[in-house]
Amino acid sequence: MIHSEFTSRTKRCDVRAASYSSRSSGYRPQELIRGREFMGSASTPHWSAQLAAxxxxxxxxxxxxxxxxxxxxxxxxxxIEDAVTLLGADSNSGQSVTYQQGADLYWEDYDLQDEGGGVVICGPSEGCLVMVEPNGWRGSIPETIQALSIGERDVVNVFSNVNRGIRLHWSCNGRIITAIGVDPWENHGDMPHALDHLLSDLPIREPASADSEVALQEPSDGMILESLPVPAYLEVAFRIVGHRLSLAWLESRIHEYYIIP
Structure with missing residues (x-):
């Protein structure tokens, strides 16, 4: 099992927990941005067909x-056991797997799928704990995101579903700071536009045109991704946390796998 703590290599919230706790009358959401080292436009690759692909x-x-x-x-x-428990997973169901092994276990478990269950596959990446739910949704629940962020932690969640619902939440220390999504979704949270400086070049609202330089071909599974900005929302998350997930992270390391009954 992967041990419970990882060294952080990116900027923490620049404010004490008590100053913006949901129980604090002195909560000032604007302080959450102070001193934060987001990837700004100078250091962030501009959105392109290559990044989209x-x-x-x-x-x-x-x-x-x-x-x-x-x-x-x-x-x-x-x-990890505490984090996955907040997602509703059975903390005693953990096993060490590659990502593909974990995904295969889920897709082969028809009983779990029929009963509405899921799995979470997780591991460390550049000081973060990353939790992936193939065909899942528990990590997108605002109350869960808030609970995971308590204790001067940032939590970023990207979620999409077959009904073309796409959204991103950023929470810190128990508060939803910003949430964005596709139309007709509107920004909300304590600072609804706190991430606007990261979004100017990204097609997060309107579907990408088939004539666009970043238009994507329809994958073999039949999903028309050129009309969905899911890759752009993934890019927003990368810019917030300050590093990118890679295929090597998925394929070459051992992750922890838990069942969500």
């Missing part, structure tokens, strides 16, 4: 790209 390839390996849920916890110094 790379993100799409990663999503297809996570699979299916139209029904997935990815959660980053930063810093990742939380026991």
């Amino acid at each position: 790379a993100n799409l390839e990663l999503l297809q390996h996570i699979g299916p790209a139209d029904a997935m849920c990815i959660t980053w916890i930063n810093p990742g110094h939380i026991a």
Whole structure:
């Protein structure tokens, strides 16, 4: 089993927990941005066909790209068992697997799927704990995101479903700071537009045109991703946490696998 703590290599919230706790009358959401080292426009690759294709390839390996849920916890110094329990997983069901082995276990468990259950596959990445739910949704529940973020942690979640619902939440220390999604979704949270400076070049609202330079071909599974900005939402998450997930992270390391009954 992977041990419970990982060293953080990215910026923590720049404010004490008590100053913006949901129980604190002195909560000031604007302080959450102070001193934060987001990837700004100067250091962030501009959105391009190459980035869109790379993100799409990663999503297809996570699979299916139209029904997935990815959660980053930063810093990742939380026991994996505690984190997955907040998602509703059975903390005693853990086993060490590659990502593909874990995904295969889920897709081969028809009883679990019929009963509405799921799985979470998780591991450390650049100081974060990353939790992936193929065909899942538990990590997108706002109350779960808030609970995971308590203790001066940032939590970022990207979720998409087969009904073309796509959204991203960013929470810190028990508060939803910003949530964005496809139309007709509107930004909300304590600072609804706190991430606007990261979004100007990304097609997160309108479907990408078939004539666009970043338009994507229809994958073999029949999902029309050129009309869905899922890869762009993945890019938003990468910019918030300050690093990218890679195919090597998915394929070459051992992860922890838990069942969500």
